[in-house]
Amino acid sequence: MDETTRQATRQWTLAQPAVSAFVASAVRDFRDRDDVLQNVAIAVIESYESYDANSPFVPWAIGIAKRQVGLYLRRRGRDPLVFDDDAVACLALAFDEEAQARSAAFDFLADCIGRLDGRARTLIDLRYRDDRKPAAIASQLDMTPNSVAKALQRIRDQLRECIHQKSFEADIQ
Known part of the structure; x- marks a missing residue:
């Protein structure tokens, strides 16, 4: 080819x-x-x-x-x-x-993920980059699967708000 x-x-x-x-x-x-x-x-x-x-x-x-x-x-x-x-x-x-x-939202998502640090970044990387399930992440980070799931939900909410804010700022400009 x-x-x-x-x-x-x-x-x-x-x-x-x-x-x-x-x-x-x-x-x-x-x-x-x-x-x-x-x-x-x-x-x-x-x-x-x-x-x-x-x-x-x-x-x-x-x-x-x-x-x-x-x-x-x-x-x-x-x-x-x-x-x-x-x-x-x-x-x-x-x-x-x-x-x-959607293309702009993906660009914003990449920037928002780049702003994550510490445990939030580790959790997102393990879940989405490494494609690990909450139970596997929990055993690796000495957490419960439920706490991993809740933490991921909070991080996703934070990313969603970041994307929304960046979209709003882009619309103003």
Whole structure:
């Protein structure tokens, strides 16, 4: 596999849940949905060389999905429950905005996690980086599983508040 195909595959793997949700919002039949999503995946891989690496991948992939959904809808044009082009464009815009918001939230999350220290950072690293369950963490840190679970909940609340605050500050600017 060449490097371009490898990069395209990596990017597609990360974008696929958002693109799949977009396709599912416009294509109601699950068999057709799978076919459209496969066509999107093929189109993304085939046109990856035209992708500008300086722009976000998910909106670019949703743009390709929008065209594939449009082709599907034109083929199904006589179906009264099919969206028109304007409705699909609105859905694409909404998914693009959501993808950008999630991208920003992930950036904020990384910064908020970076601000954790001491036991909070250790607990988060053990739970999410090392994928350990509370019982395993508890035995390692000489805690009870219940206290680990409660501490993780408090840390998640703290991270959620940090992300919310950063989002609010970003909206003000």
